[in-house]
Amino acid sequence: MADDAKGSVATAAEPQPLGFEERRAETPLQRLQHVLHAHPILGPLAVLLLAIIAFSLVNGRFLTAANLGLVMQQVTVIAVLALGQTLVILTAGIDLSVGAIAVFSSIIMANLATDLGMSGAASLVVGLVCGTAMGAFNGFLVTRVALPPFIVTLGTLSIFFSLNAVVSRSETVRGTDMPPLLTWTGTTFPIGDFRITYGSVIMLLLFAFFYYALGYTAWGRHVYATGDDIEAARLAGIRTGRVLFSVYVVAGLIYAIGAWILIGRLASASPNVGIEYNLNSITAVVLGGTSLFGGRGLVLGTLVGALIVGVFQNGLQLAGVDVVWQGFAIGLLVLVAVSLDQWIRKVRA
Amino acid sequence: MTPSAHAAGAAGAASAPARTPVLEARGLVKRYGRVTAIAGCDLELYPGEILAIIGDNGAGKTSLVKALCGALIPDEGEIYLDGERVQFRSPMDARRAGIETVYQNLAVAPALDIADNLFLGREERKPGVLGSVFRMLDRKHMRSEAKRHMTELGITTLQNIRQAVESLSGGQRQGVAVARAAAFGSKVLILDEPTAALGVKEGNRVLQLLRDVRDRGLPVILISHNIPHVYEVADRIHIQRLGRRATVITPQSHTMSEAVAIMTGAVEPPPPVA
Numbered sequence: 001m002a003d004d005a006k007g008s009v010a011t012a013a014e015p016q017p018l019g020f021e022e023r024r025a026e027t028p029l030q031r032l033q034h035v036l037h038a039h040p041i042l043g044p045l046a047v048l049l050l051a052i053i054a055f056s057l058v059n060g061r062f063l064t065a066a067n068l069g070l071v072m073q074q075v076t077v078i079a080v081l082a083l084g085q086t087l088v089i090l091t092a093g094i095d096l097s098v099g100a101i102a103v104f105s106s107i108i109m110a111n112l113a114t115d116l117g118m119s120g121a122a123s124l125v126v127g128l129v130c131g132t133a134m135g136a137f138n139g140f141l142v143t144r145v146a147l148p149p150f151i152v153t154l155g156t157l158s159i160f161f162s163l164n165a166v167v168s169r170s171e172t173v174r175g176t177d178m179p180p181l182l183t184w185t186g187t188t189f190p191i192g193d194f195r196i197t198y199g200s201v202i203m204l205l206l207f208a209f210f211y212y213a214l215g216y217t218a219w220g221r222h223v224y225a226t227g228d229d230i231e232a233a234r235l236a237g238i239r240t241g242r243v244l245f246s247v248y249v250v251a252g253l254i255y256a257i258g259a260w261i262l263i264g265r266l267a268s269a270s271p272n273v274g275i276e277y278n279l280n281s282i283t284a285v286v287l288g289g290t291s292l293f294g295g296r297g298l299v300l301g302t303l304v305g306a307l308i309v310g311v312f313q314n315g316l317q318l319a320g321v322d323v324v325w326q327g328f329a330i331g332l333l334v335l336v337a338v339s340l341d342q343w344i345r346k347v348r349a
Numbered sequence: 350m351t352p353s354a355h356a357a358g359a360a361g362a363a364s365a366p367a368r369t370p371v372l373e374a375r376g377l378v379k380r381y382g383r384v385t386a387i388a389g390c391d392l393e394l395y396p397g398e399i400l401a402i403i404g405d406n407g408a409g410k411t412s413l414v415k416a417l418c419g420a421l422i423p424d425e426g427e428i429y430l431d432g433e434r435v436q437f438r439s440p441m442d443a444r445r446a447g448i449e450t451v452y453q454n455l456a457v458a459p460a461l462d463i464a465d466n467l468f469l470g471r472e473e474r475k476p477g478v479l480g481s482v483f484r485m486l487d488r489k490h491m492r493s494e495a496k497r498h499m500t501e502l503g504i505t506t507l508q509n510i511r512q513a514v515e516s517l518s519g520g521q522r523q524g525v526a527v528a529r530a531a532a533f534g535s536k537v538l539i540l541d542e543p544t545a546a547l548g549v550k551e552g553n554r555v556l557q558l559l560r561d562v563r564d565r566g567l568p569v570i571l572i573s574h575n576i577p578h579v580y581e582v583a584d585r586i587h588i589q590r591l592g593r594r595a596t597v598i599t600p601q602s603h604t605m606s607e608a609v610a611i612m613t614g615a616v617e618p619p620p621p622v623a
Contacts, residue, residue, distance in 0.1 A: 037513075217484045218472035225458040225469055235456035237441055237470035295460040 037344050040289040040296065044304040047287070047333070051308060055315030062318050065193030073188075075310035076200045077102075077262050079303055081277055082284035083206055084135075084254035086302045087247045089285050090214075091227040092294025093149035095248075097138060098255055099277030100160035103270075105131035105259035107164055109182055110173035110269030120179030128256045134160060135252015139245040157278070168271035175267035186264025199261035206254065210299045223247060228295025283330060284309055287337050291345065308333065369432045371396050371568050372417065372448070372537050377426035379412050386412035387423070388592035394537060399559060399569045401579040404589030405612055410572050411541070413589065417570070418450040418539050419443035430536060449534030451526045453541045459515035464488075464495035466514050467529045498532040499524075502561055520551025524558060531562045538562055539570045544578050556582045576605050588612055597621040 026034070036043055056063040081098050088095040109127030112118045118126070134156070141152040175183040185199035214220035222243045225233040234240050263269050288305030290297025309330060316326050370393040377390045387409040394400050404410045415421040417428065419437030428435050430446055437443040440450065457466045468491045474480030475487045496510045502524070514522055523543055530538050540559070544552035552575075559582050563569050573579050579586060580600045588595045588611050595611055595618040602622040603611075610616045 037516075212483075216486055216488070218474070218486060219484070221461070221465055221469065221472060221486070225461060225465075228458040228460045232456040232458050233469070235440070235452055236458075236466075237444065295458070 033344060033346075036340070040344070041298055041301050041304065043337075043340060044287060044289050044301050044308065048304050048308050048311065051311050051315060055311065055319065058315070059318040062315055066195070067314065067318070069188075069195045071307075071310045071314045072194075072200050073197055073265065074314065075306050076197065076203045077258055077265055078277065078280050078284055078309065079306035080203050080206060080258035080261055081255060082281040082288075082302045082306050083203075083210060083299060084251035084258070085281040086285050086288070086290055086297060086299055087210070087214075087223065087251050087254075088149065089227075089282075089290055089292060090223055090294060090297055091244055091247050092230075093142065093227075093244075093247075094153065094282070094292070095138070095149065095251060096153040096278050097134070097156040097160055098153075098251075098281050099274035100157045100164065101131055101134045101252060101255040102259045102262060102277060103274035104134070104160045104164040104167070105256040106263050106269045107168045107173075107271050109259065110178055110263060111167060113179050113182060114173055114177050120181030123179070124181060124260060127259060128253060131256020131259060132249055132253040135255065136245070136249045138252070139248030142248060143241045143245045164271050168269075170271055172268050172270040172272070175263065175269075178263070178269075182260065182269075183264050183267060185261045186267055197264065199264045202257065202261060206257065207299055207303050214299060219243070219246070224295055226294075280309065283334050286334055286341075289337070289341070291341050292338070293345070368395055370394055370429070371431060372570075373429040373432075374413070374417065375427045375429070377413065377416055377423045377428070379409075379416060379421060379423050385592055387416070389426070390589070390592060391594050392417070392587060394568050394570055396568055397563065397566060398584040399563050399571055399582050400585050400587055401571045401573060401583035402587045402589055403573065403576065403579055403608065403612055408589040408612075409592040410589050414450075414539055414541060414570065414572055417443070417537075418448055420450075444533070447534060447536030448539065449530035449537070450539040451523075451530045451541065451543060453545065457514050457522055457526055457529075460513055462511045462513055463499070463517075463525055464492045464510045466525055467491070467495040467498065467532060469529075471533065494532075495528075498528050501565070502528050502531060502558055518551065519547050520554050523547065523551070523555050527555065527558050527562065531565075531567060534567055536567075537570065538567050539572075541572045542574065543571070544573065544575055552578065576608060580605055580608075588618065590614060590618070 052063075061067055081102055085095055085098055105127045108130050109123045112123035112126055113120060138149075138152055138156055141147050141156075142149050175186075185202065186197055188195040188197050190196075214223060222233065222238045222240075225236065225238060226240045226243045230240050233243075262273075266273065284305040285297070285302050286292065286305065287308050288297070288301030288303070290301055290305075312329055312333070313326050316329060317323070372392070372394040374390065374392040377387050377392075378385070379387045390409065390413055392400075392402075392413065402410050402414065412421065416423045419440045419442050422436075422438060428437070430448070435446055437446070443450070458469060461469065473487045473491055475485045479485040480487070492510050499510070514525060517525065527538075527540070527543070530540075543555050543559075547555060556578060559569055559571065563584075571579065571583065583600060586598050586600065586608060588598065588608065590612060591614075598608060598611070598619070599622055603619070607616070611618050
C-alpha cells in the first residue's frame with residue numbers, strides 16, 4: 001500500500017502537458033486585430049505618418065523646420081495636460097478639471113510673483129504645490145467619498161474656475177511683469193534649423209519619466225491593474241485606493257507643470273484660457289490609443305495623439321481650410337479612434 | 350493514475366490522527382445580526398491531501414472558507430496553522446502566513462500578461478541601485494519564474510508568457526490563477542468553485558492541476574457544488590450542514606447519492622470516517 005502510494009506520487013510529479021490550447025485559422029482582418037491589440041501604438045503612429053505625408057504634399061511649407069518647430073510649440077501644453085489625463089484614464093477615470101487646475105495654477109504662480117512680490121522660484125513651487133493639492137482633492141473625493149470621477153471633476157472644474165476668477169480678479173498678468181523663471185519655459189533654443197522651447201524639453205522629459213514609471217515599476221503595473229479590474233487588483237493584494245489617490249495627486253502635479261509651460265507659451269497668465277484644454281487633452285489621449293474603459297494604453301501613444309491634433313490643426317491651416325473645419329476633422333478622428341478601440345477590445349484568442 | 354492516488358489519499362487519511370493538521374479550525378462561530386452563518390464549526394486539513402467542502406446553499410461553506418483565508422474575522426473559535434494559533438485580520442495576513450486563495454471570480458487583470466498577473470501585488474525589483482533607487486522591476490526574472498511555474502504545473506502549451514490574460518480561454522485563465530496561488534502558497538491552497546464557469550474538458554484539466562499541486566506537497570481545500578468533480582479529486586470530503594461540519598467521508602466510504610443525502614439532511618450524518 002505504502003509502496004503503491006509512493007509510486008503514484010512519483011509518476012504524478014512528472015509534469016504532463018495539458019494541451020490547454022486550440023488555435024483556429026485567422027482571417028487577415030482578425031490578424032490585424034491581433035496585431036493592433038498587441039501593439040496599440042501602431043494605429044496612432046500610422047495616422048500621424050499618413051497625416052504628415054498628406055499635408056506635406058498639399059503644402060510644401062508644412063515640412064520645413066520652422067513650421068515643425070511651431071507645431072511642437074503648439075502641441076507642448078496639450079501634450080503635458082494629456083499626460084496627466086492619461087494616468088487618470090488608465091485607472092478607468094476621467095478628469096474634466098484638467099484645464100481648470102492648469103489655468104488656476106498659472107494664475108497662482110503669476111499673482112504670487114506680481115501681487116505679493118515673491119521670487120520666481122518660490123511662486124513656482126507654491127503654484128506646483130497648489131496644483132498637486134487640487135489633484136489630491138479630486139483623489140480624496142474619488143477614493144474616500146467614493147464618487148465617480150466624472151462627477152467629481154465636473155464639480156471641481158466649476159470650483160477651480162470660479163476660485164480662479166476670484167484670485168485673478170479676471171485680469172491677465174503680462175509676462176514682462178513676471179520674474180524670468182516663470183516665462184523661461186517659452187524661451188527657445190536652436191537644434192539645427194529647429195527652434196525648441198525649454199517647455200518642450202520639460203514635456204519630453206515628463207513623457208520619458210512616466211514611460212518608465214508606468215512600464216518598469218510596480219506602481220505602473222498597479223495603475224494598469226486597478227484600471228483594468230479594480231476588484232481583481234484588490235484581491236491580488238494591491239491597495240487600490242492608494243493607487244487611485246496617487247494617480248490624481250501625480251496628475252495634479254503634471255497639470256501644474258503644464259501651467260508653468262502655459263505661462264511661457266502665452267508669455268502671460270490669463271484666467272480666460274483653458275476651457276478647451278479639457279476636451280483637447282481627452283482627445284489626445286483617445287487618439288493615442290488609450291482606452292476610456294481603463295487598463296490599457298501607453299503614454300507614448302498620448303504624445304503621438306497630441307502630435308496628431310497639432311499636425312491636423314497646423315496642416316489644415318496651411319492647406320487653407322477654414323478654421324471651423326478643424327474641429328470637424330478632429331471630431332471625426334476621435335470617433336474613428338474610439339470605434340477602433342471598441343473593435344480591438346473584442347479580440348478573442 | 351487516479352485510483353492509486355485515491356488509495357494514497359486514503360492511506361494518508363488512515364494514519365491521519367497521528368499527524369498534526371496543516372490547518373485546523375476549532376469551534377468557529379460567525380454571526381451576522383440574528384443570522385448565524387457558522388455555528389461552532391471544526392475543520393482539519395492534513396498534509397498532502399485534497400479536502401473538499403460540500404454543502405447546500407447557506408450551509409456556511411463560504412463563510413468558513415472566508416474565515417480561513419482572512420476575508421472575515423470569526424466571532425469565536427480558533428484557527429491553527431501547523432499547530433500554532435493564528436489570527437488573520439485581512440487576506441494579506443493569511444497570504445503572508447502561506448495560505449493562498451483562488452477566488453471564484455478569478456482575480457486576474459485581463460489586460461496584463463501572464464507574468465505580470467502571476468506577480469501582481471508582489472512584484473520583484475532588480476537588485477542594486479536600479480531596484481532600490483529607480484524602483485525598476487526585474488521583468489526578465491519574473492518572466493522566467495512565471496514560465497517555470499507554469500511548466501511545473503504542466504501548462505506547457507502556453508508558449509508566450511507575455512500574452513495578455515484576456516486572450517486566454519477560461520480554463521487557461523483558471524490555470525494562471527491556480528499557478529499564481531501554487532507558486533506563492535507555502536502552506537495551504539484554497540479554491541472557491543474553480544470549475545464552476547468552465548466546460549467539461551477545461552474543468553477536467555483544472556482538476557488535474559489540483560492533483561498536481563497536491564502531489565507537489567501543497568494541501569488543497571476545494572469548495573465545489575459539483576459532486577462528481579469532488580469525487581474525482583478529493584481525498585476526504587467535509588460535509589457542511591447548518592453552519593457545522595456534519596461529518597467527514599471519503600469517496601470510497603460513501604456514494605455520491607449518500608453524500609447528497611447527508612448534505613441535504615435526508616439521512617442522519619454517519620460518524621466521521623476519516
